[in-house]
Amino acid sequence: MGSPRARRRTSARAGAGAVLALALAGCSLVGSDNSPEAAKDVVLVTHDSFVLPKTVIAQFERESGYHLVVHASGDGGTLTNKLVLTQGDPTGDVAFGVDNTFASRALDAGVFAASDVPLPAGAQKYVLPGDDGRLAPIDNGNVCVNIDTVWFSDHHVAPPRSLDDLVKPAYNGLIAVPGATTSSTGLAFLLATIGKYGDGWVDWWSKLVAGGATITDGWTQAYETDFTQGGGHGKDPIVVSYDSSPAFTVPKGSHASTTKALLDTCFQQVEYAGVLAGAADPEGAKAFVQFLLGPSVQKALPDAMYVFPVRSGTPLPPAWAKYAVQPSHPYDVSPADISAHREAWLRQWSDIVSR
Numbered sequence: 001m002g003s004p005r006a007r008r009r010t011s012a013r014a015g016a017g018a019v020l021a022l023a024l025a026g027c028s029l030v031g032s033d034n035s036p037e038a039a040k041d042v043v044l045v046t047h048d049s050f051v052l053p054k055t056v057i058a059q060f061e062r063e064s065g066y067h068l069v070v071h072a073s074g075d076g077g078t079l080t081n082k083l084v085l086t087q088g089d090p091t092g093d094v095a096f097g098v099d100n101t102f103a104s105r106a107l108d109a110g111v112f113a114a115s116d117v118p119l120p121a122g123a124q125k126y127v128l129p130g131d132d133g134r135l136a137p138i139d140n141g142n143v144c145v146n147i148d149t150v151w152f153s154d155h156h157v158a159p160p161r162s163l164d165d166l167v168k169p170a171y172n173g174l175i176a177v178p179g180a181t182t183s184s185t186g187l188a189f190l191l192a193t194i195g196k197y198g199d200g201w202v203d204w205w206s207k208l209v210a211g212g213a214t215i216t217d218g219w220t221q222a223y224e225t226d227f228t229q230g231g232g233h234g235k236d237p238i239v240v241s242y243d244s245s246p247a248f249t250v251p252k253g254s255h256a257s258t259t260k261a262l263l264d265t266c267f268q269q270v271e272y273a274g275v276l277a278g279a280a281d282p283e284g285a286k287a288f289v290q291f292l293l294g295p296s297v298q299k300a301l302p303d304a305m306y307v308f309p310v311r312s313g314t315p316l317p318p319a320w321a322k323y324a325v326q327p328s329h330p331y332d333v334s335p336a337d338i339s340a341h342r343e344a345w346l347r348q349w350s351d352i353v354s355r
Contacts, residue, residue: 044070
């Protein structure tokens with residue numbers, strides 16, 4: 001059974017191809033007088049998992065008069081690093097995919113210009129403190145521990161329910177965790193434990209590692225290779241994944257998911273888009289940010305990128321209402337604390353897992 005993120009990567013490659021096809025085919029648009037007009041390029045710098053249906057991309061190009069060019073730049077952390085390194089002389093006009101674990105770094109470095117794009121109802125609550133109109137929230141989701149409910153039933157083991165449970169001897173050697181220094185998913189999970197335990201996170205992680213946790217380079221290995229419900233049918237029935245993941249582990253013909261997200265283990269991720277400082281076409285960049293917030297993109301996000309829209313009233317796929325349940329109170333670490341302590345926390349984390 002394929003996982004949601006595996007499908008996401010496959011869709012991303014297909015979507016990127018569709019965008020390139022549109023780029024090659026859509027070199028002209030019909031103007032108001034029915035005469036061809038050359039379309040201006042607007043260049044999007046994003047992460048490798050960005051994908052939207054080609055009909056949605058075509059809608060943006062048709063309505064805006066811009067031709068979208070996509071530059072993929074690794075995962076969210078790698079994307080942020082590249083944006084910081086090219087600050088003031090960016091490789092594109094607009095960026096999408098910087099999340100709340102890295103946004104403070106990009107804002108502090110002056111990566112984004114103020115654009116003051118109007119936000120739809122529901123989006124305002126995701127705006128970062130002190131943002132000053134530079135980043136628009138586009139989607140959200142939660143990194144949560146997921147369990148293989150079938151494995152626990154078959155092995156007659158009571159499943160864990162909380163972070164406290166995960167360091168109990170009963171669950172030694174049963175969890176796969178993406179690394180915090182190499183994965184935005186892993187960093188979000190580290191922040192969940194910091195939000196829960198404060199300075200006590202060091203002791204919690206020491207116990208988890210001593211108990212034989214599998215630490216991987218990223219989400220793909222943890223879920224696809226090591227998780228018992230992943231594509232590789234691994235050995236670990238517990239994995240760090242997403243609140244939306246159970247919606248994609250419902251066997252054909254079944255009315256029950258084979259996995260469950262533990263909603264007392266979560267950290268909320270929000271992805272943002274913004275106009276890059278020094279953009280060659282800031283107006284085109286602003287137009288694309290506005291389009292991302294519109295109903296067409298917001299409706300497409302769950303199926304295309306397996307995240308929740310920020311726009312209030314956006315319909316969700318039917319399976320999400322039952323299986324992609326969001327936590328009421330995810331753990332929280334303020335953007336100011338993330339900015340001030342992220343590098344020190346990551347060094348401490350590295351020391352713990354390398355012992």
